[in-house]
Amino acid sequence: MNTKQMLIALLVIGAGLAMVNSLNVVLASGGSMEKNPNATVVRDSFTVLGPKAILANDYLHLYDTTPYMIMNGHVAAKLPCDSNSETEIQILIGKAPNLKPAELEYIQELSTPGKLCLYHVDLVSEHGEDVDGGIITDVAVANPTDSRKYLPFGSSIVIGVNEIMPLEMEASSHD
Structure with missing residues (x-):
């Protein structure tokens, strides 16, 4: 050459x-x-793998973005389920201490009823007052039952965060 x-x-x-x-x-x-000039684009994820035990009426706090809120994110959870594809385990979202059970969507194609089922939920903070838990900074996994629950081998919880915004930006935009 x-x-x-x-x-x-x-x-x-x-x-x-x-x-x-x-x-x-x-x-x-x-x-x-970016659609929101106050938002920051990130790509952050966190994974919990079984086996893990969750005590009766207890939770495991998994993720916290304070002093930022999650504007765009996602949780995918492969959890123990019964033959009807129902799980007793909850994914809690919100701004601590006000965490509420997320409405999980069941993913049939990636589930084995009676063993482990895959569920997911999008994480999107709502603009405005945090009266009804519209702001998300925290994610937890909870056992609302009176007995210890186990996340067996093969269980996983993946939290992905794509966009965050400072909490004070949200508060000051409504003054």
Whole structure:
């Protein structure tokens, strides 16, 4: 390879790297401009794997973004379930100390009723007063029963957070 061919090859490689870097920036920002100038785009995740025990009427606190609220996120939980695909385990979301059971969506294609079932819920804080638990900063897994519950081998809880915003920004935007 002569000097001219080497120079052209280096320029092509450099241009390719620049295009890949630009693509990574676009993908990291969700492919578009941020909709909320006060929000920060992040990609953070947390995974809990079984086996774990949760005491009767107790919980395991898994995730806390304080002093930020979760604007966009997701929880996927592979939990023990009965033959009707129901689980006694709850995923709690909200702003501590006001955590409430999330409305979990059952994913049939990735579940084995009577063993482990997959459920998920999107995490989206609502703008406005936190009267009804509309702001999410915390995620927990709870056992609301009177007996100890186990997350067996194969259980998992994955929490992904994509976008956060400072709590004080939310409060000051309504003054």
